[in-house]
Amino acid sequence: MDAAIVVDRVHYVYPGGVEALRGVSLRVAKGEFIAIMGENGSGKTTLIKHFNGVLKPSSGRVVVDGVDTRKAPISVLSRKVGLVFQNPDHQIFSETVWEEVAFPMRNYGFPEEVVEERVERYLRIMQLYKYRDRSPFLLSLGEKKRLTIAAVLAYDPEIIVLDEPTAGQDYLQKEQISGIMNLLRTMGKTVIVVTHDVEFVVQHVDRIVLMSQGRVIAEAPPSKALTDPSLLARARLMPPHLARLAIQLSRRGVYSLSGYPEIGDVVDQVLKRWAR
Numbered sequence: 001m002d003a004a005i006v007v008d009r010v011h012y013v014y015p016g017g018v019e020a021l022r023g024v025s026l027r028v029a030k031g032e033f034i035a036i037m038g039e040n041g042s043g044k045t046t047l048i049k050h051f052n053g054v055l056k057p058s059s060g061r062v063v064v065d066g067v068d069t070r071k072a073p074i075s076v077l078s079r080k081v082g083l084v085f086q087n088p089d090h091q092i093f094s095e096t097v098w099e100e101v102a103f104p105m106r107n108y109g110f111p112e113e114v115v116e117e118r119v120e121r122y123l124r125i126m127q128l129y130k131y132r133d134r135s136p137f138l139l140s141l142g143e144k145k146r147l148t149i150a151a152v153l154a155y156d157p158e159i160i161v162l163d164e165p166t167a168g169q170d171y172l173q174k175e176q177i178s179g180i181m182n183l184l185r186t187m188g189k190t191v192i193v194v195t196h197d198v199e200f201v202v203q204h205v206d207r208i209v210l211m212s213q214g215r216v217i218a219e220a221p222p223s224k225a226l227t228d229p230s231l232l233a234r235a236r237l238m239p240p241h242l243a244r245l246a247i248q249l250s251r252r253g254v255y256s257l258s259g260y261p262e263i264g265d266v267v268d269q270v271l272k273r274w275a276r
Contacts, residue, residue, distance in 0.1 A: 003063070004030045004159050004190040005051055010060035012046055020046040022214040023060070030158075033181070033191045035201045035222075038211035039236035044194045045086060047211070048161050051192070052081040065158065079108060082152035086163040086194070088144035089137075091151075097123065097139070098132040100147055104155045122150040125180070127173075142168040146177075153180070159190045166197045178203060198226060198240045202260065210235040223260035242266070 005028040012021040020043050028034055036044045049055040050062045053074040062069045065080050085091045094100040101119045110118075123129040126146040131139060136147055145168055152160060166174050181204045184191050195201060201208065201222060208225040210218040218231050225231060227243050239247065242261055249255035255269050 002030045004028050004032070004065060005192075006061075006063040007047070007050070008061050008063070010047075010050065010057045010062060012043075012050070012055060013058045020214055021057075024211075024214070024216055026209060026216060026219075028190060028192065030190055031188050032207065033185060033193075033205045034207045034209055035193045035195055035205040036209045036211060037195065037198075037201070037235060037237060038217075042211040042235070043214040044211055045163055046214075048083065048163060048192065048194055051077075051159070051161055052083050053077040054083070078157075079155075080157055081159040081161060082155065082157035083161045084145075084148050084152050084163060084165065086167065088141070088148045091148045092136045092144060094136060096133055097128055097136050097147060100136050101151045101154050104151055108155055110155070118154040122154045125153075125176075126150045127176070140168070142170070142173060145169065146173070149177070149180070159192070160184060161192045161194075163194045164196070165193060166195065166200050174200065196237070198237065202226060202240055210237075212236070227257065227260060 007024055007026040010021050010024045011019065013019045024043070024047060036047065038044055046055065050057060050069060051064060053069045053072060056070055064077055067077070069077060092100060094103055098119055101122060102115050105115045105118065120129065123132055126149065128143060128147055128150065136144060139147060145165065149162070149165065165177055169177065181191065193205065205222060208220060208222055209216055210225060210231065212235055217234055218225065226239050227247065229247060232239055242263060246255055246257050246261035246266055249266070249270065250257035254273050255266060
């Protein structure tokens, strides 16, 4: 498949001398959904900031939709890659919620009738329409997060990068974001999620990229990555609750673990053991 993003042996050193990325290589196919996971400080956020040119490699290269990020301004790359920061206060700046969503589209020259229609649509989807005239700085953390997602979705980039999208969201809001993820898949978008939310990852991604100490230590589908205790330990992640249960049952000879467990299969195998 064609590559949306190619990361080739990228090193990045912050001005203070901290080496945050150490020879990272990664390929993301067009239309692929991936999660980048790992401990705090593993280099996840530093890596995704290279995708729209916020950061440029100290060495190596990042190519986005055929464009070398070292040779393109952020304005060009951001039209291709919509990045939702982990901390929405680093992204919000407009006087009203409505203007926050409208600004990127106006900046890219969208017709005003398109701006009006999309702002209303995405504010309603994110359940923020009633706050349209309010200052975004008066919203809760979860509402701010949904606002920044709305602002990116509205201008319709081909690649969407979400840093901890479910942080600060309750169950219903997570379900709402899950619905958006499903919509993006039907639209053929390329989606990259940085998250610690393993339960969310299981539902949506094709592949997990595990990072530790500035390096990619593994790439695998969720069925393998989230059921491999040694791999998860290296990335300092806990498996999802169902996977933890299945692993423990497997160690006790009560369940045969092959791939990611299904709740019905776990129950059936346990009941068959008890019936003997």
